[in-house]
Each structure stands twice: as structure tokens, then as C-alpha cells.
Amino acid sequence: MAAREMGAAADLDLTACDREPIHIPGAVQPHGLLLIADPQTLTVVAGAGDIEGKLAPDWLGRSLSELLGIDVAQVLARAVAGPGGTVIGGVVAGYDVAFHRSGAYLLAELEPVDPDARGAAETLGWLDATANGFERTATLKALCERAAIAFRALTGFDRVMVYRFLDDEAGYVVAEDRDASADSFLNHHFPASDIPRQARALYVRNRTRVIPTIIYDPQPIRPTAFNNVDLSDVAIRSVSPIHLQYLRNMGVGASASISIVKDGMLWGLIACHHHAPRHLSRDVRTVAAALAGGLSRQITAKEEAESYRERLALRTEEDTLLPSLFDDERLERVLARRREDMRRMMGADGFAIIGDRIETTGFCPTDDKLRLLREWLGKREDAGVFSTRELGVEWPDARLLSPFTGVLAITLPQERLTLLWLRAEHVEEVEWAGNPHKAVKHDPNATLTPRSSFESWTQTVRGRARRWTLEQVEAAHRLRRMLREAGLLGELRRVNADLNRTSVDKDAALAQKDLLMREVDHRVQNSLQLVASFLMLQARAAGPGEVADQLQEARSRLSAVALVHRRLYRDDQIATIDLSRYLSELLDDMRASLGRDWGERLSAELAPVLIPTDRAVNVGLIAAELITNATKYAYSADHPGPIDIVLEQHRNKLRLIVADQGRGKQGDNVGFGSRMMSAVVQRIGGEVEYQDNQPGLRAVLTAPIEED
Numbered sequence: 001m002a003a004r005e006m007g008a009a010a011d012l013d014l015t016a017c018d019r020e021p022i023h024i025p026g027a028v029q030p031h032g033l034l035l036i037a038d039p040q041t042l043t044v045v046a047g048a049g050d051i052e053g054k055l056a057p058d059w060l061g062r063s064l065s066e067l068l069g070i071d072v073a074q075v076l077a078r079a080v081a082g083p084g085g086t087v088i089g090g091v092v093a094g095y096d097v098a099f100h101r102s103g104a105y106l107l108a109e110l111e112p113v114d115p116d117a118r119g120a121a122e123t124l125g126w127l128d129a130t131a132n133g134f135e136r137t138a139t140l141k142a143l144c145e146r147a148a149i150a151f152r153a154l155t156g157f158d159r160v161m162v163y164r165f166l167d168d169e170a171g172y173v174v175a176e177d178r179d180a181s182a183d184s185f186l187n188h189h190f191p192a193s194d195i196p197r198q199a200r201a202l203y204v205r206n207r208t209r210v211i212p213t214i215i216y217d218p219q220p221i222r223p224t225a226f227n228n229v230d231l232s233d234v235a236i237r238s239v240s241p242i243h244l245q246y247l248r249n250m251g252v253g254a255s256a257s258i259s260i261v262k263d264g265m266l267w268g269l270i271a272c273h274h275h276a277p278r279h280l281s282r283d284v285r286t287v288a289a290a291l292a293g294g295l296s297r298q299i300t301a302k303e304e305a306e307s308y309r310e311r312l313a314l315r316t317e318e319d320t321l322l323p324s325l326f327d328d329e330r331l332e333r334v335l336a337r338r339r340e341d342m343r344r345m346m347g348a349d350g351f352a353i354i355g356d357r358i359e360t361t362g363f364c365p366t367d368d369k370l371r372l373l374r375e376w377l378g379k380r381e382d383a384g385v386f387s388t389r390e391l392g393v394e395w396p397d398a399r400l401l402s403p404f405t406g407v408l409a410i411t412l413p414q415e416r417l418t419l420l421w422l423r424a425e426h427v428e429e430v431e432w433a434g435n436p437h438k439a440v441k442h443d444p445n446a447t448l449t450p451r452s453s454f455e456s457w458t459q460t461v462r463g464r465a466r467r468w469t470l471e472q473v474e475a476a477h478r479l480r481r482m483l484r485e486a487g488l489l490g491e492l493r494r495v496n497a498d499l500n501r502t503s504v505d506k507d508a509a510l511a512q513k514d515l516l517m518r519e520v521d522h523r524v525q526n527s528l529q530l531v532a533s534f535l536m537l538q539a540r541a542a543g544p545g546e547v548a549d550q551l552q553e554a555r556s557r558l559s560a561v562a563l564v565h566r567r568l569y570r571d572d573q574i575a576t577i578d579l580s581r582y583l584s585e586l587l588d589d590m591r592a593s594l595g596r597d598w599g600e601r602l603s604a605e606l607a608p609v610l611i612p613t614d615r616a617v618n619v620g621l622i623a624a625e626l627i628t629n630a631t632k633y634a635y636s637a638d639h640p641g642p643i644d645i646v647l648e649q650h651r652n653k654l655r656l657i658v659a660d661q662g663r664g665k666q667g668d669n670v671g672f673g674s675r676m677m678s679a680v681v682q683r684i685g686g687e688v689e690y691q692d693n694q695p696g697l698r699a700v701l702t703a704p705i706e707e708d
Contacts, residue, residue: 022198025238026227027218029211031279032236033095033110036226037064042072042106046226049219049236054093054110060222064108068092072099072108086233088282096282100233105226109234114281123287126154131294140302144175147270147295152177154288155256155280157272161185162260164268168192171268182275183251203259204266205232207292208285210256211239213277214247235282254278258288262296307471314475317345318482325486331415332356335483346408346472348421355417364422365401372400374418377409385410385476387468389423406465408472410480415487423465577616579654580606580647586620587645590627597640598631606647609654611705618680619656619703622688625677626658626699634662634696641696654705661696 028034033049042064051059055067065072069092076099079087089097095110118126130150137143144162152160159178163171169192176186195203203209218238221227231237247255254277258270270292280288321341324334335342336359343351343362350362354374358367365373376395377386386409391398398405406423583606591599611619627643635641646657681688686703 022196022202022240024228024230025218025240026224027220027238028231028234028236029238030216030219031112031212034221034231034234034236035059035064035067035108035110036221036229037106037108039101039104039106045105046221046223046229048221049110054095064106068097068108070097075099098235098282102230102233105229107229107231107234109236111236111282112279114279114283117281117283123283127287127291127294130291134294134298137298137302140299140306141174143295143298143302145177148175148177150291151258151270151272151288154284154291155272157254157256157274157278158182159185159273161271161273162268163190163271165266171195174268182273200266202232203257203269204261204264206235207259207261207289208235208257208280210235210254210280210285211244211247212254212279214244214253214255235285251275256280256285258285258292260292260296260299262300267296267299310469310471311474314345314471317341318475318478321479322482325482326489331483331487332417335359335417335419342419343421346421346468346475347466348406348408349424350404350420350422352420352422353417354420355415362422363424365404369400370420372397373407373409373420374411377411377418378413385473385480387473387476389465389467390463392463404465405463406468408468408476410476410483412480412483412487414484417483417487419483423468426464426466575612576610577613579609579611579616579619581608582616582620583623583645583647586623587627590624594631601640601642602627602645603642604645604647606645607649609647609649609705611654612707615684615703615705615707618684619654619701621680622677622701623656623658625674626656626688626701629674629699630658630660630662630697633666634660634664649705652705654701654703656701656703657698659693659696659698661693664692664695665690665697 028048030049033051033054034047035044035051036046037044044059044062044064044067047059056062059067068089070089072089075089076087079089087099089099089108091097091113092110094113096113098109098111100107100109133146133150134143137146144164148160148162159176159182161173162175164174166172166189171190171192171194173185173188173190176184178184221229250273252273252275254274256272258272259266260268260270270288321338324338325331327334332353332355335353339351339353339359339361348362350360350364352361352364352370353359354370358370360370364370373395376397380386386407388394389406391401391405391407401422403425404422405425408421410419412418584604587602587604591602594602623645627645630643631640634643641660641662644657644659646655646659648655648657677688681701681703684703685707686701689700689702691698691700
């Protein structure tokens with residue numbers, strides 16, 4: 001495989017491998033040429049390869065356009081840059097030309113043209129047919145198998161492998177197509193150290209890589225002052241000597257690789273090996289990169305379809321369980337009744353519910369061991385949902401649960417419940433291409449050497465269970481939320497039942513209280529009506545004069561109190577009333593008592609204001625007093641005039657205005673009514689201001705709606 005794809009012993013200094021500057025080798029492979037130029041003047045300042053024999057003996061210092069026989073500036077201006085900023089420059093003297101930017105330099109890379117290259121129409125037809133074949137595959141494995149066949153047909157290499165990176169960054173050959181004479185690496189694993197980090201980064205940046213022959217003399221960059229130029233985007237850059245030796249150890253004569261990049265990450269490689277030297281032209285590599293892009297999209301589609309099917313199955317199980325969780329039955333009993341469904345839902349070997357008692361199904365450890373596991377889970381910060389396939393790595397006492405090593409757990413502290421799905425140890429026979437753990441004497445100063453043996457080596461892996469899928473862990477989180485909601489609802493039902501019992505007793509007491517209140521109200525209303533009638537009779541008996549006026553004022557004040565009492569009895573809201581409705585009814589009563597002439601001259605504009613009941617009584621008394629004063633002092637008794645009443649709200653205060661168009665203020669009238677009104681205004685924290693209404697008097701009461 002390419003760039004040390006499958007080599008280097010696992011216990012060498014792997015950080016040294018990661019630091020190897022493979023992107024600045026200072027040389028190129030001999031099948032191509034490299035020209036390094038100043039991007040402003042296009043003057044060639046350095047190069048590598050047989051430039052003298054292929055282009056010109058006096059190449060250094062000449063114009064790049066002159067050497068290549070093309071207008072480089074025009075090519076760069078018109079062309080659309082490809083991956084990595086590469087610009088294809090066409091064919092020059094039997095070479096494919098590509099331009100790259102590298103720091104302060106412009107690089108021109110020349111590779112031999114393939115004389116047997118397919119035509120564009122033939123290539124597009126083949127790509128379309130192959131892509132359709134990819135779409136028709138039903139599974140990811142079948143897709144990879146078809147991809148191995150397609151890439152071998154495209155490249156002509158003896159052995160083509162689809163190599164996937166696993167979660168631990170180790171490699172795994174998932175599919176292979178090969179010549180009968182070539183060794184098979186199908187289903188073999190390769191350690192993560194076989195491909196260093198910087199090599200993986202280059203695989204994402206450069207999607208294709210070819211080594212036409214492993215036996216070659218690197219062609220250094222000349223002059224040597226330029227041998228540190230970054231050649232990351234150059235396909236012909238020289239290969240690490242360690243990797244070349246690695247390929248020789250495998251018996252490989254040539255290799256190539258095509259990256260499979262999924263969502264910007266390196267999913268795997270198409271790894272190609274040939275027993276003899278073999279070159280892949282830039283045209284073939286371009287087709288391979290396009291085909292790898294289609295393969296990546298199909299891999300994404302297959303993985304998403306598989307994930308969707310699993311998620312749908314889990315959702316179906318959840319939907320089946322959901323209605324029973326929200327019945328009146330206790331949560332623990334519902335789960336115990338459905339425990340076998342819960343076990344199958346997660347594909348577990350055993351399932352346990354640990355609450356007031358322990359309920360199990362399938363294969364489970366003894367109750368005392370399950371309680372030990374629950375106690376350990378309760379001490380963890382991630383105890384809400386916990387999952388592992390290697391319990392021994394997480395819990396020192398995991399041997400007590402043997403043979404169970406896989407645990408998926410949901411902990412519900414409020415309900416004092418723990419749900420456990422258990423999987424038994426799954427012994428794996430992992431086949432490696434050579435022993436990845438073979439001891440090598442470690443010397444930090446030693447020269448790195450490649451792995452020399454690729455004979456199949458089988459490793460028995462113990463202590464692991466089948467992996468919990470991401471969809472199963474997500475389902476566990478959803479299930480925990482459902483169970484918590486069901487538990488809270490159950491607790492709410494129990495509290496409501498207690499409240500209902502209390503409410504029944506309270507309703508009975510309230511009914512008795514309501515009966516008494518109605519009786520009291522009836523008697524109070526009768527008493528107030530009796531007193532009002534008595535005052536009216538006394539006023540008539542006294543005849544016109546001061547005594548009758550005072551009796552009439554007393555009756556008005558009494559009406560204000562009685563009106564609030566009637567509203568309290570009629571409305572459901574006792575604490576507050578609408579002051580505008582109260583004043584409107586008070587004015588209706590005053591119109592009746594003052595007579596038709598005065599009643600027609602009273603006009604009101606009242607905004608709705610919610611006010612505490614006791615304060616409404618006080619405002620009503622003040623309003624009645626101000627209106628009475630206006631009828632007494634603003635006009636003569638025989639000539640009623642207009643009186644306007646306005647109620648407004650400004651933020652947390654009310655404003656009551658009683659305005660007339662009469663004589664205006666005539667001295668200070670300090671009688672019983674005025675003294676009473678002053679006391680009431682002071683009680684509610686308000687103030688009354690008298691203003692000139694031009695003509696007449698404007699009395700303005702301002703007071704807080706709520707008591708401070």
C-alpha cells in the first residue's frame with residue numbers, strides 16, 4: 001500500500017514516524033520532471049529530474065513559458081484550479097503538465113502521457129455504468145466488493161484492496177480483487193501505526209498517489225538550497241525509503257492508492273499492488289479520483305440507510321412501550337412486565353431492573369453482583385446513561401460479572417431504578433498481516449526500519465462484547481427521558497389524588513361557608529336598603545334645606561358602600577374588581593337619586609382599572625363626594641350644569657377627574673363631607689388637586705392602584 005500504508009512495527013518510536021517530513025523529501029521520482037519558478041517573473045530557479053535530457057541543457061534561469069513552449073501566465077489565468085489548487089496545463093513534449101503553488105514558488109510537474117488512454121466519451125460511459133452498479137448494491141460489503149473489481153479493471157494492478165480505517169485507526173481489508181498468483185489480505189487487520197498522521201493528512205489533500213517502481217534513484221532538487229520546498233501537492237515527489245523497503249518486503253513492484261474521503265475525513269483507501277513496475281497516468285488517476293468520490297457518496301448512503309433502519313426499529317419499540325408507561329400502573333411494574341421486550345430491543349443477552357426488587361430476563365449474573373454494579377454506577381458522573389463493551393477497562397471488579405463485559409445502563413435516581421442491558425464476552429479471532437506486537441528492541445536514536453514479515457498472524461481478543469451502536473445509545477438516552485417523564489407523571493398523579501381528597505373536604509367547607517356568606521349578605525343588603533330608605537324619608541320630611549341636603553349626602557355615601565357589597569356578592573373575583581364598572585353603576589344610582597335634570601348632565605369616560613376591593617370602596621366614596629360637591633357649589637339648585645367624570649390609568653396609578661363648568665372654587669367649604677374625603681384620600685395614599693377648568697373647577701384624584 002502507498003506511503004507506508006501497512007508497515008512499521010508497532011513498538012518502534014511511533015512519534016518519530018509521525019514527525020517524518022514526507023512532504024519535503026527534497027527529491028522526485030525519476031519518471032517525472034519538476035520545475036520550480038518565481039511566480040512573478042516565471043523564471044526557473046530550481047528543478048529535479050532529467051531536465052537536461054528531456055527539455056533543455058541550459059534550463060536554469062530561463063523562462064518557464066519558454067521551456068514548456070506555452071504561455072504559462074495565460075494558462076494560469078484561464079484555468080480553474082482543481083483540488084489543492086492544482087492547474088492542469090495540457091501536454092508538452094509527451095508530458096502532462098500540472099502547476100501548483102507552494103509557498104513563494106510556482107511548481108510545474110511533468111509526467112509521461114499514457115499513449116493508450118481512453119477517449120473522453122468511453123471514459124464517461126464506463127464511469128456512468130460503474131456508478132450505476134454501485135447504486136444497485138444492497139449492502140456496504142457488496143458495494144466494497146464491487147468497488148475492488150471496478151478499480152482493478154481501471155488500474156490493471158494485480159491486487160486491489162478496499163482498506164477501511166476502524167475506530168482505533170487500525171486498518172481492515174473489507175474487500176479485495178486479485179490475480180490468482182497474488183497473496184490475499186482479505187479480512188486482515190493492520191495496526192494504526194502503519195500509516196502515520198502526516199501521511200493520513202496527505203491522503204485527504206492528495207486523493208491519488210502512484211509509485212510506478214519501488215526500485216529507483218531519487219532525483220534531488222537542484223540547487224540544493226531549494227530542497228526544503230513543500231511538495232505536498234506534487235504527485236511525483238519521492239517516497240520515504242522506509243516505505244520502499246516495506247513494499248520490497250511485501251514482494252510488491254509498484255503500488256498506487258486512491259483516497260476514500262467521507263465528510264472531509266479519511267474513511268479508507270483503494271490500495272493497489274503490482275508484481276512488476278506499472279505506471280498510472282494523470283488521466284487514469286483523475287478518473288480513479290472521480291470514481292472514489294462516487295464510491296464515497298454511496299458509502300455514505302449505505303451507512304445512513306443502515307443507521308436509519310436500526311433507528312426506525314428502535315423507534316418502533318419505543319412507540320410500543322410508550323402508552324403503557326403513562327398508565328396509572330407504577331413504572332417499575334410496567335417495566336417488569338415488558339422486560340423481555342426491553343432485552344430484545346437492544347439485542348442484549350440479559351436485562352435487569354433493579355429497584356425495590358430485582359427483575360431479570362435472559363442470562364444475568366446473581367442479584368448480589370447486580371447490586372454491586374448498580375452501586376458502582378451510582379458513583380459515576382455519567383451514571384444517567386452508561387455504555388461500554390469492555391467493562392474491565394472501566395470497573396476494577398468487572399471480573400465478578402464474568403462472562404459479561406458489555407453493559408448499557410440507565411439510572412433513574414428519582415425513581416430509585418436502574419436498568420441494565422448485558423452482553424457476554426465475544427471472543428474474536430483477529431487476523432493480522434504479521435504480528436503487530438512482535439517485540440523490537442527500542443532505541444530512540446535508531447534508524448526506523450519497516451516490518452519485514454506479512455505472514456498471517458492470528459490474535460485472540462478477549463474481554464470485549466459486541467459493540468453497542470450509536471443508535472442504541474441514543475435510544476437509551478431517549479428512553480431515559482421517557483421514563484423520567486413517566487415517573488414524574490406518576491408522582492404527579494399520586495399528589496393529585498391526595499389533593500383531590502383534600503379538595504373534597506375543602507369544597508364541603510367552602511359550600512358551608514358560601515351558605516353562611518349568602519345569609520350574611522342578604523341581611524347586610526336588607527339593612528343597608530332599610531337605612532337608605534329611612535334617610536330618603538327623613539330628607540323628604542325635612543323639606544328643602546340644609547338638613548335634607550345632608551341626609552341626601554349620607555344616602556349617597558351609603559349607596560357607594562352598598563354597591564361594592566353587591567358587586568362582591570355577584571362576581572367570582574373577590575380580591576379585585578373593575579373600578580370602571582363599579583363607578584359606572586355608582587353613577588347610575590346617583591342619577592336616580594339626584595333626579596332626571598342632574599342625571600342627564602352627568603357624563604363619564606371610564607377606562608378599565610383592576611383595583612383591590614377595599615380601595616375601590618374608598619375611591620367610590622371620594623367620587624360620590626366630589627360629584628355631590630359639584631352639584632352643590634358649581635351650579636344653582638334650579639339650573640343643573642354638565643359634570644364630566646373621567647377615569648384613567650397611568651402605569652401603577654389611577655387618576656379620577658370630576659370637572660364642572662360652573663362658578664369655580666368659592667372659598668373653602670370645610671364640612672363633614674370634606675373632612676371625611678380628606679381622611680379617605682390620606683388612607684389610600686392619594687392626593688386631590690383642584691384646577692381651573694376655565695370655566696368651572698376640575699378636581700383630580702391621583703392614587704396608587706395597589707397599596708405601597
